[in-house]
Amino acid sequence: MLKNNTENFIACECSPSDADIIIFGAPFDGTTSFRPGTRFGPRAIRSESFGLETYSPYLDADLSDVRAADCGDIDLPFGNPDRALDIIEEFAGEIFSMGKIPYMLGGEHLASVGMFRAAIKRFPNIRILHFDAHADLRREYLGERLSHACAMRLCHDLTGDGKIFQFGIRSGDRDEFEFARGHTTMRKFSLEGIDEALMEISRNPVYLSVDLDVLDPSEFPGTGTPEAGGVSFDELRKALSKVCLNANVVALDAMELSPHYDLSGISTAAAGKIVRETLLALSIGKSKIKTSVKK
Amino acid sequence: MLKNNTENFIACECSPSDADIIIFGAPFDGTTSFRPGTRFGPRAIRSESFGLETYSPYLDADLSDVRAADCGDIDLPFGNPDRALDIIEEFAGEIFSMGKIPYMLGGEHLASVGMFRAAIKRFPNIRILHFDAHADLRREYLGERLSHACAMRLCHDLTGDGKIFQFGIRSGDRDEFEFARGHTTMRKFSLEGIDEALMEISRNPVYLSVDLDVLDPSEFPGTGTPEAGGVSFDELRKALSKVCLNANVVALDAMELSPHYDLSGISTAAAGKIVRETLLALSIGKSKIKTSVKK
Amino acid sequence: MLKNNTENFIACECSPSDADIIIFGAPFDGTTSFRPGTRFGPRAIRSESFGLETYSPYLDADLSDVRAADCGDIDLPFGNPDRALDIIEEFAGEIFSMGKIPYMLGGEHLASVGMFRAAIKRFPNIRILHFDAHADLRREYLGERLSHACAMRLCHDLTGDGKIFQFGIRSGDRDEFEFARGHTTMRKFSLEGIDEALMEISRNPVYLSVDLDVLDPSEFPGTGTPEAGGVSFDELRKALSKVCLNANVVALDAMELSPHYDLSGISTAAAGKIVRETLLALSIGKSKIKTSVKK
Amino acid sequence: MLKNNTENFIACECSPSDADIIIFGAPFDGTTSFRPGTRFGPRAIRSESFGLETYSPYLDADLSDVRAADCGDIDLPFGNPDRALDIIEEFAGEIFSMGKIPYMLGGEHLASVGMFRAAIKRFPNIRILHFDAHADLRREYLGERLSHACAMRLCHDLTGDGKIFQFGIRSGDRDEFEFARGHTTMRKFSLEGIDEALMEISRNPVYLSVDLDVLDPSEFPGTGTPEAGGVSFDELRKALSKVCLNANVVALDAMELSPHYDLSGISTAAAGKIVRETLLALSIGKSKIKTSVKK
Amino acid sequence: MLKNNTENFIACECSPSDADIIIFGAPFDGTTSFRPGTRFGPRAIRSESFGLETYSPYLDADLSDVRAADCGDIDLPFGNPDRALDIIEEFAGEIFSMGKIPYMLGGEHLASVGMFRAAIKRFPNIRILHFDAHADLRREYLGERLSHACAMRLCHDLTGDGKIFQFGIRSGDRDEFEFARGHTTMRKFSLEGIDEALMEISRNPVYLSVDLDVLDPSEFPGTGTPEAGGVSFDELRKALSKVCLNANVVALDAMELSPHYDLSGISTAAAGKIVRETLLALSIGKSKIKTSVKK
């Protein structure tokens, strides 16, 4: 029987209504200040995911046991970040209203603000775990508030102090680092402090936001603003697995892959592997939660 | 309403059962002798087709008026050309049995043999119009008969003499050119002679086989074996439109895009535009035929 | 004597106040719908211009005899096309108020709208000569009016019918081509008709807008949306020289180089050569005008 | 005196009859499932080896003291893995029959099966030390047994249980990891356990098979299926030197460089350095063995 | 029987002593002013020649009938153009003294001066046919006389006026074009005038010097200084074949391929095809000469 072509992240073949996790792409890079191109990120992750195995020897788990759907890239207008954020917020809101976990593939980091606005409406006591090379805490950038460089600052406007935990940060202007001292919990340069953070937020719903440029540029060259001195893939994989296994993650994203800047494809392959590992850990973590709830 | 992600050549969104033309990819490059990579061709054409318009100012026609479906890439085994051809033959056969026109995106040229085997079963008096830089008339290549360099020779085994018309040929060994003199109708270097060929085959069903490397490498660098001195995009576009408008094309293919060898993407864009123009011309041509049949 | 580093298009070393022509870059690509990256265009043209000679054997003229200044790239906000256009308009307006000719290097084609707004204020009976692969006549694109796909339509809003002459157009949707029939003078596919247009506008000031993707992708692969079937470099060079030599060009631009998509650098080299030839032709043309005025 | 051009891995200029070690290339990638191109690996290693020094400061030894010959790439048919393996087996067999050590440069990992068939005929109690990101233990892949994903499984068919030692494995399907538990000695993720393995096989002839993708993609991006989270060059260099210095290596290979996926050339440079270090260590190790035999 | 690896331009497998034509590479780019890298040209042509057929359908001739040897790249010092030219002169002189035709693959155009010095010693009434985008007639460049930009001027120092015929020239400074008017026969922009030149030099030995950048950058992007507006491959092929068939070519070169600037490989493929066609035409031409001498 001939069928229309479907394309999804490997093994995420559930129908949306049957899925626990809904993957979608937010192909937006309209405020990127240095090198644009993250709009091609989600398609690349999806398309290259077929070079991955569905099985993880790290977690001894297989994507074929995860109920995830891939709804593809949403249509976003070019040159209008305001409207783009609204569309993302609405799309994520629809996923939340179905009781499912949205997994957004970026796209630039500003897109996270759209999904976070939907999340905090539904989960008012939500916390953000933020992995990034850049602080993203600018008040404005070249006169614009809706900028990728302001993403976490815009989230902070919604959360207030003490709700955002930042890891791996190694770039920003002086004001951002000063702002962090009073308003967020920032770990510079490394991913240390995850355990403390997890302890602190053990009763909160969590938005897990991963700017993949937290990785060292040697492992993740395909991004707009490579920052030397990042964390290794294994460090990131372990940290994210820990979060997904142990925290109550209600929404997550993996942002800032710009595949055209990495002709070798290793960035896309690394991104895909992060998506696989987080999907698996999330699925294992949720079943633990359900189990403990049942008891 | 959330939906699973579908991906198709732009505007080819019919269900297979409603479509007149069925696009599918044959991601096979297992006998490529120089630079492999055409397996990525059909995905690239599909994915980059969104940089095209659906409307053609050449034909004043729009893809939204064509009934075409895109069934994606079929699964083909690696390292077993024999079985790959069987699978392609079977898949194309299914399309023929539905009374539709298959449009195969390659993949290496050997794949055409699989689809042609299905075609000639159904249309015994079929003719081949073959556009290519290479004669593809070798008896064998490094001891193998199932080789891209033998594609037209293998078809000739099925058709017998005088049924294959070759255009744009500018490479081959001495034997191939000698073979052509007795057995096919070959036009070297250019696309001249199309009109005569169309006249000669006006009552025959036609298999239109396009190795895109017939284009000059300047316009189509993304291929395994670039051959300087090819035809221009406009020459090819015009010739193929003429064929599709005037001949009774029952099956067609566009082969040998190897996108990784062209980082600029112009090869993929050219391929996509050829697909669009042939889809439109085919659709216009068919409606003319139907009309004339009705009268 | 040590000096701070200056960087300009080759031989354009006048101070702005001494110059007849003022080059500047508009590094904006915020509404690009397919592949972004034209923001890097002006820097690339400037930087690679040192691979060019200052002398043109076509015009037997040398840039060292042209009085041009290069003011570098202007600062434009990311993600706010509205404000970007205002800044461009203001910057170009300043050049007009000094009685000089602005030469804008793009950046995406929408930027032309900013400079054209400044131009029509000062030259109300201005005409546009537009070279492009794309009609750019959309009313809106994904709901946005400020889009590169609407650039000429936005100019038409200011000029009214019959003031825009389009050459080389080979892409657009059906509505754009229909719009052109009633409202602009469009030559499809080729640059024919230049002489008639020049005759018709011989008494008007002219805005010369060149989307470099009018060139064939083989000669200009480094652009966002390559469209097969374009004009050759020599065809474009001759047409633009004719315009610059014979029309009263009061402002001009060369847009849509996206250098990261052409690793060979031939697109940037071609763009630079177009800039050199137009600068020279403009300079020769102006001296002819001055001479004829004097008599 | 003019001479025909010879080309060899740097300083491996012995005639084959005088050499202890015979390098040859197996340019075969016909069953590669994701990104082909390893056929270009051996030529790249040879050609780029002239960017290396012949001297190793790690081993304080110089290639000019090693007696090695480079016989170039052997001719292999495209699309026929069966016959390709036969040709490789025969070629390696000829080297064994001359009492020399073959050093095969790949090419995809399936080629190792050909050489291993020759090796086990001559050295029935041979053991395999296998460095790889992938387990290569599939029973079949898309219905084919002769697949790169089955390479070690095919070797296991010949050796039986307990003869294969695998290091650095971080990818495979669930079945492969289960198979490994009963049938091979597998170290996941790292190269630990080398010393124990060397102890265990101290009396056995050894086939050393290195899939270079065991390296982290950051150091070795030029391969078909990059797997994030690999070992470092120095870890691999040390482990392989230890093996070559201490085990009775009778045949070895370095596989899966796909140079076109790494435009920076660092993968090829790393591969070449691995070849140099193993040649040197092998040579030092053999002289130790000979010395101890003499006593 | 195992053999050391030889590598040659396809089918040029004669021993040097049996050959009529001796190919060698001059991997020198030490005075390149814009983008270096032609040192990799000869290796690339040799290595990629295996993507070509040995048979030419243009000339109906096969390289297997030509007696040519490939002696590989000669060793040239880096940073010392003076000594490099001496080495090239000596090497070419040795070929002349064997009564054979040297065919040098560049490398930058300055290398031609070395071979030409050897040629004019042996053939004092020699003429130069020079195909190039650039005039190469500078007296000096940044204070240096030994510069690629001076190559033909340095040859002119040896020949005097009227002995150099230049074709396709489209770049240079004003002085070069003025110099040409009095001292060489220059055809700008195109290859017209070949027939007249061949008539004029019908009794002279000819040095045929081809800077491959005479080709349009669309067909030959892989060069140091791409100049838009060049000739097509077919135009160049025809012109060079005419020269090789009809003139008494005693030495020839094909220069300025810089393969790293063309990742698609079409430049190298075009260069190789030019080498094949000139080898064949030369061989046919020589046999005609011999025949006519015999009669």
Place this chain on the structure above:
Amino acid sequence: MLKNNTENFIACECSPSDADIIIFGAPFDGTTSFRPGTRFGPRAIRSESFGLETYSPYLDADLSDVRAADCGDIDLPFGNPDRALDIIEEFAGEIFSMGKIPYMLGGEHLASVGMFRAAIKRFPNIRILHFDAHADLRREYLGERLSHACAMRLCHDLTGDGKIFQFGIRSGDRDEFEFARGHTTMRKFSLEGIDEALMEISRNPVYLSVDLDVLDPSEFPGTGTPEAGGVSFDELRKALSKVCLNANVVALDAMELSPHYDLSGISTAAAGKIVRETLLALSIGKSKIKTSVKK
């Protein structure tokens, strides 16, 4: 007010006369033996520096507080290393005579010899801290003394024994390593021993020479001769900061970025970050020195 375009390393906008540190580029790669292209290094560092922040979270300092000027690239002849070194020596000498610190961006390492000749004239008891993958201690290379492979040997000719401290060295021929034992202080493979060296030279002026290929190729692929097994960015950053903070650095350089070999741009980004961190550390270090002098 319109101004001519200036271009500088980010935030280094002082006039030369006001600056403490003078940046300039030495775009010379004329003796590079493997892959040329470092001539493009300084422009790339300057141009891509705008992707960096001016603030360093490592040093809690901002470039806006450093008084540095960028004088751009100096004009150097192609093909004449002798004269190039003289020009560099003279330029650096002028900076020394103004009492400022020159910071040279390479270009190949041989350029350091020119600046060092100026430095030792002014600071006879100067010491060299040399970070590199390569020993650069050859007596000559292919017969030439002025070669990048001889850079430190040429410096040693001027300093005599015991004045050069080398770190990270992992490549060279046997003679170089032997020479090092008697004449320099060499640390192989790592950056250990910095503290001892700093202690030993605490009273000497220091020339800090950084061949950026000391970095691992995974973090710095964009260089002529990548050597696997290098140090990490963080290791280098820390070591250089320590030197700049604590030693009396009177001149420094950052050499051997070859940006065309790294299309991802991570090498240029890493180089720029090294420049930022050393500028900042130098500035902090100098103010400490001044302070202590004042007391």
